[in-house]
Amino acid sequence: VEDIDFRLDWTTPELVGAKTLAVSLSDIAAMGAEPKWALLSIGIPANIWDSDFVDRFYDGWFTLARHYEVELVGGDISRTPEKIVFDSIVAGEVIKGKAILRSGAMPGDSIYVTGALGGAFGGLMLLESGFRYSNSSKRHQEIIAKQLRPVPQLASGKYLSEHGIATAMIDLSDGLSSDLRHLCQASGVGARIYAKDIPILPALSEVTVAKDQMMALGINGGEDFELLFTSKEKNLSSLNLPDAQRIGEITENVGRIEVIAGNEITCLQPGGYRHF
């Protein structure tokens, strides 16, 4: 939704097209599935219809779709009074019984995330502060790209599914604090995570110098589209997933999510993106 999920003066039509598909592919990745086909509905005001926006949007969308061999099979085009809206749906395929759900985490499982967190929210902060990709420093561009050009973790998701490693999985769209809660609620468990183990994007030191604020970005910032998964394996090396980092373990304390920082234990409140 324009002005909720993206702003035209922050990005390009091609990047909006690619991100529209990427966020759906991320959901497919989070089930350990392979994307197959997509439905795309777009609603646009008449003045945008008359511009090159739609052609450039589809360029971005189809470039990513070809890369992952996703076929567009349907959708709709409507006129809207003012704002642009997209509805993106992707169907994927997974071997029967191998789909990774949110509901399979058990007490004692280790909790992992792929990649580094906080970048997408840091990029949002930069954009909101008036920085733009085109006239930014290399370090700022790295952060802004995390917001504008998310990468769906399809290879990691498929690896975890094929090797039966993950017991539960979700993609980090709303933020670690919210999405870990979603996973724990679906599994009927609690979690304990260690602040020192949460991988924060190093470049974020460009956005804020305060260490605890960097941590807050990593815990609450949404849209990184990395994978959060649980596993019986306690040994990271056995996963053979180089960018997976163990950040904690599943507990029996239903609904309770603890963050251990040094000697302090705090209970995590959901601080990620709330749709309403």
Next chain:
Amino acid sequence: VEDIDFRLDWTTPELVGAKTLAVSLSDIAAMGAEPKWALLSIGIPANIWDSDFVDRFYDGWFTLARHYEVELVGGDISRTPEKIVFDSIVAGEVIKGKAILRSGAMPGDSIYVTGALGGAFGGLMLLESGFRYSNSSKRHQEIIAKQLRPVPQLASGKYLSEHGIATAMIDLSDGLSSDLRHLCQASGVGARIYAKDIPILPALSEVTVAKDQMMALGINGGEDFELLFTSKEKNLSSLNLPDAQRIGEITENVGRIEVIAGNEITCLQPGGYRHF
């Protein structure tokens, strides 16, 4: 899309929910298929989220879905800055090789429509003139209901598919003049229709007294969601579809759509709803 496809002060949330599904079911009917599952994405502003709108919308949606045994299998909920948007997708099933496409019409085929035309557009005219369903006469209510409560012609579509009667089919969403053009374009043919045979909703005489204006409503008015189909059968009675009316025949004049009114032949311009 709110204020493009519907207005909240013209209808009820339940009727918006039912129509959102009905227009997708109509597409399924037009292929002679049976609806199976649906995806529904809704985008709503915060003030509507806080009202009873969403519950009542779903009531209307699910009542119709249960009636046709359609299962909701996915979708999304988003916040919008101002206007309500819905994206409705329905998947249907049809025996392999029995799906009726837009592209199968051949010169010499007869052209049929189900039901009576112009009602939905007449209802729109009444609503735009300030009439409302709740405080209208019985005759006005009949017309307004055509706009607010469309009926997908699933039984007729399935009958035509199962008996192999229709060579091509489309539902009348944009209006006869536009949708007949879509069908002719897809089939690479032309058409000749007879003004006297086009079934116009009798109650429309309440909206306009001029006979040629009633005809214009029937030819150009959209959203009746009746079926337009072609058939090798020249004899209506053999169809055993009581509300099907023969209105003309397919010709070899590619792209040319003629309307015969008495001794006059006019070439039809697409006058139905254009999205842009």
